[in-house]
Amino acid sequence: MRLCVLGAGAVGRSVAELAPEYGHTVTALADSSSAVVDPDGLDVETALAHKDADEALGDASPGDALAAEFDVLVEATPTTLGDAEPGFSHLRAALERDRHVVLANKGPVAERYADVRELETDSAGEVYFEATVGGAIPVCATVDDLGAEHVSAVRGVLNGTANFVLSRMAAEGLDYDHVLAEAQDLGVAEADPSFDVEGTDAALKCVILANVLREADCDSLEELRAVEVSLADAEVEGIRDIPGSALELAAEDGRTVRLVGEATRDGVTVGPRLVPENGTLSVTGTRNIVEIDHEYAGGLAISGRGAGGEETASAVLADVARLE
């Protein structure tokens, strides 16, 4: 497959670097300011070396990448809320050219799910978005394999930063501010961690899953449009106000606190929950876990790395393989 990779952050660059190993060619690579395009396959290493030296990726402008020759658009620009731009326009441009789209950017499927499906209906291209939920963990593929119509709930620990903070607070009896500063030094938390610790990131993932579950009950685009959810519909609570004493009290009773997101047909909730200390959901550190409730299979759990360039790229490339 010929890939056009938009976004040269951790995920975009890992996809570009790993593509040859998976048998694909990168024909375009762009970040927000420049692009490099070569219909015969570009030199990823050189382009990224330029970026590392604070130079342009190549001579082309970002818009040229979308107009280049490719089979699959890999949309790995930063997630934006509301109208999900510019990611949504990138997806539209590719589908209008009957090209496939693989999303690592959560915006389009979290905020405009029905719009995405409508564009897909009119296109010969398809849209996959495994990488938007749970990093390396194959959540969407598993729900799809099991039959979303038989899945009643998907819940889990879907934000590594929040989980690092909570599990370290519990293990060391430290306070939130101290652990957060530590996480920022380690590069686990960003300078502005609000997206993670306020639950927004986990909520976006759950919104995507709720859309997948609700879509399974819909026969038409109109029905989907009527039931689609977006971030605004989610009930979200973060972990910022949790004192160390709450984790101590939980531990005395054999429990701990995790930021758990849950997607059902009723909607999306994200918030700190009491879970058994040795239970399925009490993963530690930056690890994520997803639990699926299935009508016949019962409960299933998949744990793994929920973030990281190569980890998330593995999910992107798994989607690309589905399109072959």
Place this chain on the structure above:
Amino acid sequence: MPSESTPAPGEQPVGSGEASEDAAETDGGHETGLQAHTIRLELVDEPGQLLAALKPIADNGANLLSIFHERGSLTPRGRIPVEVDIECPPDRFEGILEDLRDRGVNVIQADAEEYGDEVTLVLVGHLVDTDLSDTLKNIQDCSEASVADIDLSAPAGAGSSAHSSARLRLRAHAGETASVIETVREVAAEKDIDVIAPLEGRR
């Protein structure tokens, strides 16, 4: 060709009148509105006594939850203590006790154990400064749950700007924990208290 099916031997014919109305119905233990009870009995050490004690429970349509029967441990009067946990609609319990006594079974204690489920929560906020005992009272009044246990941790002391935490164990009617959690959230929100609850409605 017969126009009506003939009931098999022992089967209740359909529409045979009051018998089916009166027949005790069990519900498989899933209906809410059931109450759990613990009955302590003393049985004479003779064959068939345990069976005699259990029959009124079955006849009145109660669900037998557990029997604790320790044959080796005798009371000073030489009887065998037995503890039976059952679940039945509230209006059936007195009938069961009556039947037991009619059969000469010695009922030592019969507790109406109102609460079948327990739920543990952690409250976070200015718990002491917002009158914790008033909060607990509101929780009990609004949720019909009873506070079984509370553990408070306020490391910075009352009056400080730091939040304190409390772990709360509530006894709730069977099957009502989700609505109890919901009520606690509402009551707590009035005082800006956050509630960390277990996952609701999880299988």
